[in-house]
Each structure stands twice: as C-alpha cells, then as structure tokens.
Amino acid sequence: MKLVSWNVNGIRACLQKGFLESFKQLDADIFCVQETKMQEGQADIAIEGYYHYLNSAVKKGYSGTLIYTKRKPIHVFYGMNKEEHDQEGRLISLEFEDYYVITCYTPNSQNELKRLDYRQVWEDDFLEYLLSLDKPIILCGDLNVAHQEIDLKNPKANRKNAGFSDEERAKMTQLLSHGFIDTYRYLYPDVEGVYSWWSYRFKAREKNAGWRIDYFIVSDCLKDKIQEATIETTIMGSDHCPVTLTIGL
Template sequence: MRETIEIISWNVNGIRAVAEKGAFEWIEERRPHILCLQEIKALPEQIPENLFNSRYSSSTVNSALKKGYSGTLIASTLEPTHYDTRADIDLLSEGRIVEHHYGNIVLLNVYFPNGQKDEERLAYKLEFYDRFLDYCQSLRAEGKSIIICGDVNTAHRPIDLKNPKSNEKTSGFLPIEREWIDKLLAHGYIDTFRHIHGDKENEYSWWSYRFSARSKNVGWRIDYFFISEDLAESLEDAFILQEITGSDHCPVGIRIAIGSLR
C-alpha cells in the first residue's frame, strides 16, 4: 500500500529566533509528515519544548561543536529504522547532517558548507561535496533509495538566481560549484523542483537581508530536494513556500508516494 507523505526542508537561521517570532505556526496548519531544518544554531537542550505541539514522535538533532553555529534537525511522524550524523563526511563536527532510514529509503538532511569566507572554506565545501556524493553512491550500491534535502549553498543554473552575470565569480555560483550539481544529477539524481516545474522563473529560496532583496525578489534558489531516479515515478509535487517568513531562507518541499516507509 502506497502512502503520500509531505517532507519540508527549511534553513531557519536560528531555531530559537524563529520560535520567538512565532514563525513556526504555519507548521501546525500544514502538518508535514517530516520536517528537516538546517542552521538551527542550538544544542538539543536549547530547543524550545513543544516547539511543534509534540506532533512529531521522532526527532534527531545534530548540533555543531561550536555553540550557536550550524546544526541540523529532523522531526518526523514516522519512526526511523536507523539514524546517523555522518561524522565521516562532516569532518569538522559542524552538525551538518542528519540521516534517517525508513525501510529501504534514506533521507539525508544536509546543511552544506558556505564557501564565501575564503579559499580554505571553499576547498572544504568542495571536499564535503565529494565525500557526500561518494557516500550516497555507497548507499545506492546497497540498493537504497535516496532523498536529499537542505541548503546546498549553490545555485545550479542562471535561472536559479536573479543576477547570474554579476555573481559568476562569487562562491555559490562558481563554475566549479555548479559542476558538482551537474555531477550529482549525472550520477542518477533528480532536482525535484525542475522535474516538476521545468524552467519556471523567479523561484528562489534565499534572499539577502540587504537592499530589500526579498521584497524585490532578488534571490537565489540554493535549497533543494534531490531524489534518486528510482523514486521519480513516486514524486507527486515539489514546491517553494516563498510566502513563509522568519528566516532569510524560505521552506521547500516535496510530496511523494511511497510504500514501506514505516
């Protein structure tokens, strides 16, 4: 029996700040089956109790070693059969991955590194990309189906940001970063939003806090859901919730019909 579930991913840029703004209220109305958050910037004990009115029976938090930095969380109505935080990929213990297994499906919630600080961080970002893809391929070799979500910190194509020409030399739109997404897709993964919506324009998930960028929709699409090709026929929808505020990112999500998740 197949069940359609909704999974939503959101870089909250501080879970406590978003909670204080009351910016999680929409979750109680929408009720996604699985919620994946990035950049929570909190230890487990710092996350407000009953943040989602205890709707989620299972939650996994991966906090960064550095306090108030990075961090990821999965809250789920489904009990995972296994979970991990992949320290072998996140070598600097920055809390960048939460992995849940639901039967034969592996959900990877990832906050990929930002390469804008300096050349050293850009190099780490690219190394992280490669370690991550190698790991995904090892899962595929085991016969696993894969769902990847999170802040990839790279816009793939010119259509994925408002001003591609002026950002060609900016980390987040460098050719070498974009080539990694090409490589990911060539290895048998699907950009779910483009799969559903084709070349729909002006669809972004991040806006600078400067220059009224969000009100002008001068943004970047850097938050993604990728799925392995074997799940393509199960994908029912992919969306960007641009109306949701509270962070410099907005949530993105998919609806997918899958059996044997429980």
C-alpha cells in the same frame, strides 16, 4: 507523503518569528531543518506527534541540523563518519524500510571563496557517502549552490561568488549525473523568478532578488513517484523560505 525542508537561520530566533505556526500550516510527515544554531537543551524543540533528532555543531551558535518525523526510523546516522566533516552538525540520515531521508546543510564557500577548497572535498566525500547507501534516497536541505542561471536573479554579477562559482555548480552537475533528480526542476524546468533565499541587505526579498539554493533531490528510481514540489515564498521567519516535496511512498 509530504516532506518539508527549511533553513531557519537560528531555530531559537525562528521560534520567536512564527516557526510553530508555519510548522503546523505546512503539516509535513517529515520536516527537516538546517542552520539550527543551537545545542541540546537550549530551547524546547519537541513537537507533539513527532520524533525529533538534532545534530549540533561542536562550535556553539553555529550550523546544525534537525529532523522531525511522524514515523520512527529504523536507524539514525549523524554525519558521514568522517572526522573532518562531522564537527559542524551538517548531516542527519534517517533509514526507513525502503528509503533514506537525508538533510544536509552544505558548507558555504564564503567571501572570496576562501573555503572553496574544503567545500570541494566535502562534495566529493558526500557524494561517496550517498553512493554507499543501499536504498533510494530523498535528500533535502540548503545545498548552498544555485545550479543554473535560472536559479538566481543576477547570474552574471555573481559568476565568481560563493554559491554560483563554476566549481560549485560543476559539483551539483556531478551529483545529479550519478542518478539523482532535482525535483523542482524536474516538474518546473522553465519556471523563473522563484527563489528560496534572499540576502537581508538591499531589500532583496522585497525586490525578489533571490537564489534557489534549497532543494529536494531524489534517486532517479523515485522520479515517477514525485507528485509535487513547492517553494513556499510567502512564509517568513528566516532569510530562507521552506521548500516541499510530496511523493507517493
């Protein structure tokens, strides 16, 4: 089974930049999208051969998630059933017979870490939500953190910036310590210089001054089923590129 995750930084804009062509090229069984920035009905997002599920933010043009799947899930859950977190469309969970697929767009801590306190609460509540589920989990999305120094081009300069603060990195460590595997690092523990997000400023993508903040994370019990994990750096259309997971399920 092949899964793809992509923060498209606005699905309507990405549709004008080759989204459907990239979608077909990647040929996923399940394709997860973050930062859709759209409400129901603002664009035709149906794709033949796939069921799709959209979770929009209450605030228009902001956040949002979307999942396409060839197989119809048993159940679909939006959010984590906590009012304070479920207004921004950041979470969709699909339940299948033997596992869950969850896409997540983690809140950004913003300039000067002004949303870090909220982010910390989100992380704790999200982990509690994951641990409440009764089947193995495949989690993907823009988790808005580069976990280790190897995961971004300029770690020293970004030590106290959003996405690489000690607090955010510690929350990722905590998540992984509860029985989860970062699939890309599991397969490629020492690979450097492969990133999934680049700022639009300073020709960052051209210089490959990027961050790896998009992930596939799976329950530890699935690690022997991981076949491949990729970061599709040549695919354009967003300030992020797609990441993939091929797993024997």
